Amino acid sequence: MISDPQQRDQILDVFPFLRAASPDFREALFDTATSMRLPAGHLICQDGSQCAALPLVIAGTGRVYKLGENGREITLYRIEPGESCVVTASCILSDRPFPAFAECETEVEALVVRPNDVRRWMADSAPWRAYIFGLIAERLQEVFGVLDAVLFQRLDQRLIARLLSLRTASPTREIRMTHQALAVELGSSREVISRVLKGLEGQGLLRATRGLIELLDIPELERRARDG
């Protein structure tokens, strides 16, 4: 139950589709959903387990990833404010185990919806349906994209692309991130990332120091991300 008017407003801001929905639906949602605060690192879903609820992220980010037996892992996508892990949703709607891990990357504030409500609203509310489907399709595309990258693209190109995209958030030329973290993003291993970075450094495209990567020749990096 969400009763605080301020929090309601915040939720409406983060989930614009709610404004398009009927007042009845909004009331039902505020009535039955609960708000939760989860610490960074909290495991939301385990590979192979059933999902007990659908969290809609209000603040913070979640991360969904696959983990191999060897311990290697790869990030599939992130869940930003206003989004939700729709893979969870589809698992709820069809009673299947979740096929990956989901965890809080930062502290997360989420609106938690019960499986039965998820189901009911799929029938009752067109905006809710549109919201869920939009997310499903988006995730599907992201996962397909990851698969494509892993199978068909060279690691150096993928790494460059990722470095550039990490930069777009705050368009500086410095990226504060460990090699290990980059390996996890790309589904590779630390040693390999180190090697590739060293190669790029040797070509004068960037400079890597402990926990920091400085992009030197951004135009050339962009060219490589495009053409190979």
Place this chain on the structure above:
Amino acid sequence: MISDPQQRDQILDVFPFLRAASPDFREALFDTATSMRLPAGHLICQDGSQCAALPLVIAGTGRVYKLGENGREITLYRIEPGESCVVTASCILSDRPFPAFAECETEVEALVVRPNDVRRWMADSAPWRAYIFGLIAERLQEVFGVLDAVLFQRLDQRLIARLLSLRTASPTREIRMTHQALAVELGSSREVISRVLKGLEGQGLLRATRGLIELLDIPELERRARDG
């Protein structure tokens, strides 16, 4: 418009969820959907293009795959009678381009549903929703599984698993398939498959001749598919 009573019965047999649906819905479906026959090899969807309709497969099988620039490809999943390419559905429902290729593997007879009907029935019919969601979740799991296999499993193990699963359909010890076809299934290349097969042959686990693979030591192969 499906008017032939025999064809209607066939469709009800292939899509059991229709029997659970209301007569109104069934009528609407038979009224607005059309039946189509596509030749083997026909391209249903291209990577990056919009989907114009949702085909429900009545007979034959479709194949959905990713294609790399280099020409390498990987099969993501198949669409059997009674199923449908829900990635298409999710693309339709959210107006996004299709992120892979879909083609007819055999001649395919399909029930073609217009995007607007897909959308409308999501609102009107609970069985239709359950059907679509079930498929979406199933596909998602298959794709996640492929990603997992590609990233974290050794090729020999994957190959063995695939050979065994190909056999389950007709549980003989012979598999009629080219190395190239196996490569496409697993997202590898012919040469590599040839090498791996040769390795397994050297260990006396199977025998490979032109277009035919004969499994010799099935218990050991099963053990390897499990334990590595």
Place this chain on the structure above:
DNA sequence: TGCGCTCAGTGACTTTGTCACCCTCGCTTG
């Protein structure tokens, strides 16, 4: 018989992942 096609084998090389081990930096703590 010879031609052309699909299918498969091979060797050299590159890219990527793995393993074992080392180093360095920054911090805590006795």
Place this chain on the structure above:
DNA sequence: CAAGCGAGGGTGACAAAGTCACTGAGCGCA
């Protein structure tokens, strides 16, 4: 302060997989 420790990073040797270029084997067919 020195010792120790943990996180981050470097390295070399090797294994697994993909790529390229080429060869040859089987098979149908004019």
